[in-house]
Amino acid sequence: MADDGTDRRFLGGPAGWISILLPFGLFLWFAQHIPAVAGGAVLRWDVEWIPSLGVTLGILLDGLSLSFALLISGIGALVTLYSASYLGGHPHYVRFVCYLMAFMTGMLGLVLSDNLLALFVFWEVTTVSSYLLIGFNADEAKSRRNALQALVVTGTGGLAFLAGIVLIGTAAGTFSISAIEGSLADHALYLPIFWLVIAGAFSKSAQFPLHFWLPNAMAAPTPVSAYLHSATMVKGGVYLLARMNPSLGGTDLWFWTLAIAGGFTAVFASVLAIRQTDIKQVLAYTTLMALGTLVLFIGVGTDYALEAAMAFLLVHSFYKAALFLMIGVVDHGTGTRDATVLRGLGRAMPVTMLAAMLAAASMAGLPPLFGFVGKEFLYKAALGAPAMIWVTGCIFAASVLMFVAAGIAAWRPFTGPLAETPVEPHEGPWPMLAGPVLLSVLGLAFGLMPDWAEALVAPAATAVAGRPVEVDLYLFKEVNAAFVLSLVTFATGFVLYLLHGRLRSGLARFKPRFDPGWDRLMDGVAAGAAGLTGLIQTGRLRRYIFVTFLALGLSTAVAVWRAGLSPEIPPLDDLEVKHWSVLTFILAGALLTAFTNSRMTAVAALGVVGIGVALVFIIFGAPDVAITQLLVEVLQVVLVAVAMLKLPYLNHEYVKTVRGWDLLLAISIGAMTTVILLAVQAAPLDLELTAFFEEASAPLAFGRNIVNVILVDFRALDTFGEIAVVAVAALGAYALLKGVRRPSP
Amino acid sequence: MSDLLLPLPILIAFATAILAFFFRSGPEGRWISVAGSVAMLIAAAMLLSQVLTDGIQVAQMGTWAAPFGITLVADTLSAVMVVITGITGLAVAVYATADISPEMEESGYHALFQVLIAGVSGAFLTGDLFNLYVWFEVMLIASFGLLVLGGRRVQMDAGIKYVTLNLISTIMFLSGIGLLYGVTGTLNMADLHQKVQAADPGLVTVIATLFLVGFGIKSAVFPLFFWLPAAYHTPAFSVSAVFAGLLTKVGVYAMMRMFTLVFTQDIGWTHGLMLWVAVATMITGVLGAAAQTDFRRILSFHIVSQIGYMVLGLALLTPLALMGAVFYLVHHIIVKANLFLVSGVANRIAGSTEIDHIGGLYRGAPLLAFLFLVPAFSLAGFPPLSGFWAKYVLVKASLDLELWLVAAAALAVGLMTIYSMTKIWGRAFWKPHPGGTVPSLGSLSASERFFLLSPIAGLAILTVVIGLFPEPFVQVATRAAEELLDPSAYVTAVLGAPVTEVAE
Numbered sequence A: 001m002a003d004d005g006t007d008r009r010f011l012g013g014p015a016g017w018i019s020i021l022l023p024f025g026l027f028l029w030f031a032q033h034i035p036a037v038a039g040g041a042v043l044r045w046d047v048e049w050i051p052s053l054g055v056t057l058g059i060l061l062d063g064l065s066l067s068f069a070l071l072i073s074g075i076g077a078l079v080t081l082y083s084a085s086y087l088g089g090h091p092h093y094v095r096f097v098c099y100l101m102a103f104m105t106g107m108l109g110l111v112l113s114d115n116l117l118a119l120f121v122f123w124e125v126t127t128v129s130s131y132l133l134i135g136f137n138a139d140e141a142k143s144r145r146n147a148l149q150a151l152v153v154t155g156t157g158g159l160a161f162l163a164g165i166v167l168i169g170t171a172a173g174t175f176s177i178s179a180i181e182g183s184l185a186d187h188a189l190y191l192p193i194f195w196l197v198i199a200g201a202f203s204k205s206a207q208f209p210l211h212f213w214l215p216n217a218m219a220a221p222t223p224v225s226a227y228l229h230s231a232t233m234v235k236g237g238v239y240l241l242a243r244m245n246p247s248l249g250g251t252d253l254w255f256w257t258l259a260i261a262g263g264f265t266a267v268f269a270s271v272l273a274i275r276q277t278d279i280k281q282v283l284a285y286t287t288l289m290a291l292g293t294l295v296l297f298i299g300v301g302t303d304y305a306l307e308a309a310m311a312f313l314l315v316h317s318f319y320k321a322a323l324f325l326m327i328g329v330v331d332h333g334t335g336t337r338d339a340t341v342l343r344g345l346g347r348a349m350p351v352t353m354l355a356a357m358l359a360a361a362s363m364a365g366l367p368p369l370f371g372f373v374g375k376e377f378l379y380k381a382a383l384g385a386p387a388m389i390w391v392t393g394c395i396f397a398a399s400v401l402m403f404v405a406a407g408i409a410a411w412r413p414f415t416g417p418l419a420e421t422p423v424e425p426h427e428g429p430w431p432m433l434a435g436p437v438l439l440s441v442l443g444l445a446f447g448l449m450p451d452w453a454e455a456l457v458a459p460a461a462t463a464v465a466g467r468p469v470e471v472d473l474y475l476f477k478e479v480n481a482a483f484v485l486s487l488v489t490f491a492t493g494f495v496l497y498l499l500h501g502r503l504r505s506g507l508a509r510f511k512p513r514f515d516p517g518w519d520r521l522m523d524g525v526a527a528g529a530a531g532l533t534g535l536i537q538t539g540r541l542r543r544y545i546f547v548t549f550l551a552l553g554l555s556t557a558v559a560v561w562r563a564g565l566s567p568e569i570p571p572l573d574d575l576e577v578k579h580w581s582v583l584t585f586i587l588a589g590a591l592l593t594a595f596t597n598s599r600m601t602a603v604a605a606l607g608v609v610g611i612g613v614a615l616v617f618i619i620f621g622a623p624d625v626a627i628t629q630l631l632v633e634v635l636q637v638v639l640v641a642v643a644m645l646k647l648p649y650l651n652h653e654y655v656k657t658v659r660g661w662d663l664l665l666a667i668s669i670g671a672m673t674t675v676i677l678l679a680v681q682a683a684p685l686d687l688e689l690t691a692f693f694e695e696a697s698a699p700l701a702f703g704r705n706i707v708n709v710i711l712v713d714f715r716a717l718d719t720f721g722e723i724a725v726v727a728v729a730a731l732g733a734y735a736l737l738k739g740v741r742r743p744s745p
Numbered sequence B: 001m002s003d004l005l006l007p008l009p010i011l012i013a014f015a016t017a018i019l020a021f022f023f024r025s026g027p028e029g030r031w032i033s034v035a036g037s038v039a040m041l042i043a044a045a046m047l048l049s050q051v052l053t054d055g056i057q058v059a060q061m062g063t064w065a066a067p068f069g070i071t072l073v074a075d076t077l078s079a080v081m082v083v084i085t086g087i088t089g090l091a092v093a094v095y096a097t098a099d100i101s102p103e104m105e106e107s108g109y110h111a112l113f114q115v116l117i118a119g120v121s122g123a124f125l126t127g128d129l130f131n132l133y134v135w136f137e138v139m140l141i142a143s144f145g146l147l148v149l150g151g152r153r154v155q156m157d158a159g160i161k162y163v164t165l166n167l168i169s170t171i172m173f174l175s176g177i178g179l180l181y182g183v184t185g186t187l188n189m190a191d192l193h194q195k196v197q198a199a200d201p202g203l204v205t206v207i208a209t210l211f212l213v214g215f216g217i218k219s220a221v222f223p224l225f226f227w228l229p230a231a232y233h234t235p236a237f238s239v240s241a242v243f244a245g246l247l248t249k250v251g252v253y254a255m256m257r258m259f260t261l262v263f264t265q266d267i268g269w270t271h272g273l274m275l276w277v278a279v280a281t282m283i284t285g286v287l288g289a290a291a292q293t294d295f296r297r298i299l300s301f302h303i304v305s306q307i308g309y310m311v312l313g314l315a316l317l318t319p320l321a322l323m324g325a326v327f328y329l330v331h332h333i334i335v336k337a338n339l340f341l342v343s344g345v346a347n348r349i350a351g352s353t354e355i356d357h358i359g360g361l362y363r364g365a366p367l368l369a370f371l372f373l374v375p376a377f378s379l380a381g382f383p384p385l386s387g388f389w390a391k392y393v394l395v396k397a398s399l400d401l402e403l404w405l406v407a408a409a410a411l412a413v414g415l416m417t418i419y420s421m422t423k424i425w426g427r428a429f430w431k432p433h434p435g436g437t438v439p440s441l442g443s444l445s446a447s448e449r450f451f452l453l454s455p456i457a458g459l460a461i462l463t464v465v466i467g468l469f470p471e472p473f474v475q476v477a478t479r480a481a482e483e484l485l486d487p488s489a490y491v492t493a494v495l496g497a498p499v500t501e502v503a504e
Helices: A010-031 A034-038 A063-086 A093-112 A116-134 A141-172 A190-204 A213-219 A222-231 A233-248 A252-275 A279-300 A303-334 A350-364 A370-383 A388-414 A430-448 A450-465 A481-498 A500-508 A515-536 A541-563 A577-595 A599-619 A623-644 A652-682 A688-701 A706-714 A716-741 B008-022 B028-054 B076-099 B102-106 B109-125 B129-148 B153-184 B189-198 B201-219 B227-231 B237-261 B267-291 B295-316 B319-350 B366-379 B386-400 B404-430 B446-468 B471-485 B488-495
Strands: A043-050 A055-061 B057-060 B071-074
Touching: A010 A063, A010 A093, A034 A063, A034 A450, A043 B471, A055 A063, A055 A093, A055 A116, A063 A093, A063 A222, A063 A233, A063 A303, A063 A430, A063 A450, A093 A116, A093 A222, A093 A233, A116 A141, A116 A213, A116 A222, A116 A233, A116 B386, A141 A190, A141 A213, A141 A233, A141 B386, A141 B404, A190 A233, A190 A252, A213 A222, A213 A279, A222 A233, A222 A279, A222 A303, A233 A279, A233 A303, A233 A450, A252 A279, A252 A388, A252 A500, A279 A303, A279 A370, A279 A388, A303 A350, A303 A370, A303 A388, A303 A430, A303 A450, A350 A370, A350 A388, A350 A430, A370 A388, A370 A430, A370 A450, A370 A481, A388 A481, A388 A500, A430 A450, A481 A500, A515 B267, A541 A652, A541 B153, A541 B201, A541 B267, A577 A599, A577 A652, A599 A623, A652 B153, A652 B201, A688 A706, A706 A716, A716 B109, A716 B129, B008 B028, B008 B076, B008 B109, B028 B057, B028 B076, B028 B109, B057 B488, B071 B076, B071 B109, B071 B189, B071 B488, B076 B109, B076 B237, B076 B319, B076 B446, B076 B471, B102 B109, B109 B129, B109 B237, B129 B153, B129 B237, B153 B189, B153 B201, B153 B227, B189 B237, B189 B488, B201 B237, B201 B267, B201 B295, B227 B295, B237 B267, B237 B295, B237 B319, B237 B471, B267 B295, B267 B404, B295 B319, B295 B386, B295 B404, B319 B366, B319 B386, B319 B446, B319 B471, B366 B386, B366 B404, B366 B446, B386 B404, B386 B446
Parallel strands: none
Antiparallel strands: A043 A055, B057 B071
8 A cells, every 4th residue: 555655755754753653652651650550559630521411531540541541552653653654655644644543532531531421422432533444445335334334333332331321320420430339230220221331342342243343344454453443442342341340240140241242252253263364354353252252251250350351451452463463564565465375474574474473372372472371361260260161161262263363364374385475575664563573572571571561460450350459470380270271272273273274164154144134234224214204205295284284183182182171162042144144155165165176266265265254354343354354365366376377287086085084184173273262262361461552552652543553663573574574575576586587407 | 781782683684684685786795694694693692691691681672561562582592592593694694605696696695594594583582472473484484585596496396395384384373372362362472471370271281282283393393394305405505504504493492482481281291292203203304314315305304303302302391401402402503504514515516415426525525524524423423522412411311301212212313313424424425426536625716615615614613612612501501491491580581570560
């Protein structure tokens, strides 16, 4: 990728320098706190952020957050150094660096926040930056799809987690994790809280059955895979489980859920790892295995288990980041990542080989590497765990397969006779080698001097346990069950490695594929949405009007029924002939409107109804209103009739099918309106306003016609508004007519 | 002072409309519109600052004391809404200088636009129910004019659906006013608050239902939202932006006002109905969005969906929920108007709003991509943007009431919103342009770039600011919610001391 760029500035230019120096500086800042934290101190800095919502922004440094912060900033510095070379000339390099820095900020915030809401804010920042980074090669449909998949899966988990946070706030009375007193296990909300937090953690850390997005996320550029999808972001869920262990852990539910999901993920993923031919995919699946292992041991929750988990966290971060970066160098130097093709690269790429071998040995758990120490403690913890057989079985199977995967990923490509590759193999540039070499050497150093790691592992395990945990890491002390198990692991692993070609083709037949299901789900969602929307938004105005009135009819009917409105029907004896005749007149107009097959007749009949209403006004002594009504009615009929001339003919067949329903609805609404009107009529009318208008009209507003005074003085603002309406209507009509004269595009 | 200040935003907008009308055949009209929008925003800001320092402001029009004349009232909610109207108005007025063709200007675009702003401001400021109706009419006629301006066939079709369904709303609203007057004998909202106490609560609730349906149409809730997705994708981009920002929100505002101040007789029915309507609105709206492939149609259905969140806040009627509704209202206006503005630029440089026909905006127009991403992710409720806090508060309010299903729906709809926003991002921005071209902002002139992008950037910055520093906004929203829940201050401000006296 670097080859296509024209920009050959040193380490990616200013953007690159900032992106390298920033994490490096942060690493140093965090590192200076190691002694204090190792001594048992918990450092915190708090700033109020949104006091009204109980959100504080702050840094809480204990063993757990410091370990994560060091990994995030340290690996961050190496990855950005690597990227400066890997993507330095890429036209979108600056965007890449911005996303990476946004991610780092989010990830650091996630592990440093003590306030759950603040933690969530950063949690989602990592989700979004991960989305943008997976889709970095946006021209490829696969990148776009996989980015969306990761976003939807982790986003779903995130929303569940948010609900969980709200409930934790309710249950504990605070969003501050350190202020949660004791365990929430006995709280009535424990069950929903537990499952919601689990959903968040499992989606982020890709636990079965939410694992499938992670291997797909490898569509991102290699440094992203190394950084986000192996070393840091995907451990966000693990971090959350570790952080919440004192408040939510210790129950049977916690143990069994984490043990089963973690154990199964670990074994399942390592089996799938062996099946892959793309080495990057091998590494992706072994990352799943590591995540499963961490979840499993946090679930076990004994002192040993937590100690082992925290040690393994460091172990894995070192070797896995090194291996990912290594495969990037290999890809860069040979043009392929295919395990079946790559052989004998050692001579051409000696430095890469050194890093690969060291890291792979750590992954295989060979002494004297840190991986050996980690695995010994995992075994030791497993042997003392509840449900010992399950835990030990899982971790044994996973470790054996890790051994095989290490062979596939790092031993085989560098040994044996040199094989043909798309590009003549050549060593990578130093910025790309610095990371893998440093990380793999660290794996060796910590293996030889495990005491160094204690400074972090001990306070981290203490933080996770919520009680002081004594940690004593060592390379070798005595021949015990764990040690024997290690030897068996190596032997089995070695045999399986020799057979891995056959294993792979055997496993290739076993295809637990989640992606077609995912695609079907997405298609189903789209089709379902389209289907439902098609039912609602039909495009037919007639239907819209019907539904609108139906909603009105139903809701007022229920309201009338609830209110028990049953107004008395006023005595009909008072009605005189003129009343009856007007009524008949109106009714006839309405019926004609409803039953005629001609639009023109309907309009005219509607006019009849309007005139009838004007007559009502006259009978009840409001001649001015009647005149207005009459005028409007006549104008309306004339205008609508003119407009009708331009309309297409009515579809009588269609009208017949809907007429019955329309009539029923119209009658119901009419009846409802009558009931409401009668009820309102029955209530006494408050005449305070009328009295005031009558009294004040002449002496205060200097007008004798009260209606006029109301219009131009008491309620002049209404009239002003209505004048505006008329003016705007004129303006609109003018614009429309002008538009009609122009041919419309 | 407040006698002058309260009507000022409305008057400025009207005066601007008249001036702009006279200068419609030249470029002066657009600058009058911009200047008027600036003045209106300043007036609105002064009003808000006065409300925040001195409390609820009241002006009796024509000096006729309430409840006999028309009263303008600015409590915190009203003042905030007028300010946000000013902000949206200014942003769209600036955008329109580069978006609206001289033909449309000559047809009176700027005048119609300013009348619309006047109508919206009037609706927010009035304390009189019938006067509210008048402002609704002003808005309806101005928006109809704007909607069909340009006169394309699709616009006509949209315009007819829009105006028909909105007229039905108007009829319901007007009938409701008549019936309510029959029961109480008053139109002043504060007076109504007092007088309905004496009326038959059952009957008032029936009338309230009528109002609920009428306002429901205006706010575009399920199953009354048909007019919105039928119309919003058809007019000029400036027009759809201001519609998207303000129109439905006036409906929501009216609902919030009436269903806290007047209609609280039978909360189990009115607000209970509202609750399920809100949930159905959120869900059907977002599914509608997921089904579309046009930039503006997707956004239109999102409006529906998000109206559901605001109505939800009102339905729950707790201090937190109402605060969330107010916060959501403000956030939504800023973000939604902005996304429509972005769609206009995308259309300009990529040639369409149909996302299957365009692409490559990420590669070719990174600035626009970024300016889309901010409001888009804010809309989808991602932190640390304004939409997150809005969503969070409403989810918390639902969970506090142990309405698990409602909270689950609100969250699931959030997820679907992400899904449908990324649809635009994935297809219009990430995917290469099917025509093989790379759309670029370079195809616009420097002045077009400035006038189209600066309002977008301004609104995007506002989203980020609200997201990063929500505290003052939360406080104002809390204050607005408290005033709504306890209307005594409002009533006293309008009617004076409990004993009402005839003015002079």
